[in-house]
Amino acid sequence: MKKLTYLLFLLLPLGSSAQKVETAVGANWAEIPAQQTQSELKPGWKIVDYQMKSRLTHYLSGGRATQLADGSRPMLRITPGPDEVLVDYALIRLKAKKYYRKLPRPQLAENIYIRMEPKAFTIKAESDSFICQPREPLQPGEYILVNLAQHPIGELGDLLVYPFSVAKD
Numbered sequence: 001m002k003k004l005t006y007l008l009f010l011l012l013p014l015g016s017s018a019q020k021v022e023t024a025v026g027a028n029w030a031e032i033p034a035q036q037t038q039s040e041l042k043p044g045w046k047i048v049d050y051q052m053k054s055r056l057t058h059y060l061s062g063g064r065a066t067q068l069a070d071g072s073r074p075m076l077r078i079t080p081g082p083d084e085v086l087v088d089y090a091l092i093r094l095k096a097k098k099y100y101r102k103l104p105r106p107q108l109a110e111n112i113y114i115r116m117e118p119k120a121f122t123i124k125a126e127s128d129s130f131i132c133q134p135r136e137p138l139q140p141g142e143y144i145l146v147n148l149a150q151h152p153i154g155e156l157g158d159l160l161v162y163p164f165s166v167a168k169d
Contacts, residue, residue: 033162034160034161035162040056057106058159073136076145078130092143093139094163096142142165
């Protein structure tokens with residue numbers, strides 16, 4: 001019984017994710033698979049039993065995302081979950097390294113992000129989903145679409161994100 005309860009608690013944060021996130025590739029829609037970030041806590045030093053300067057890093061494995069966006073103004077089709085709103089979604093640009101990509105800041109709220117709002121995106125409603133396109137071109141690089149209202153996963157606060165790349169035109 002304890003194992004079943006533990007399993008349900010592990011699966012609960014997955015229920016707060018979007019049902020589907022897709023990007024336009026040519027004339028078709030390609031699904032962006034959800035990926036969980038991995039976290040690493042680098043301890044600092046101790047002074048009288050007080051830990052100082054510990055650094056938390058959220059990263060995704062691989063130097064590039066598996067999904068390449070079409071152009072510098074990608075069209076994203078987001079189908080929010082039952083308890084989600086579109087404004088809770090945001091784009092964050094990642095720092096790309098050779099073998100991984102990482103969030104610039106350890107806390108989600110500390111990162112520079114662009115919310116899915118009408119002032120930054122052209123938004124069209126389509127039955128149960130929304131088609132969003134940035135008003136300004138995105139710089140080439142690695143990006144994630146993340147729900148800012150999601151519950152962190154695990155002890156280090158991993159996130160469920162939708163990664164994609166924007167190539168140079």
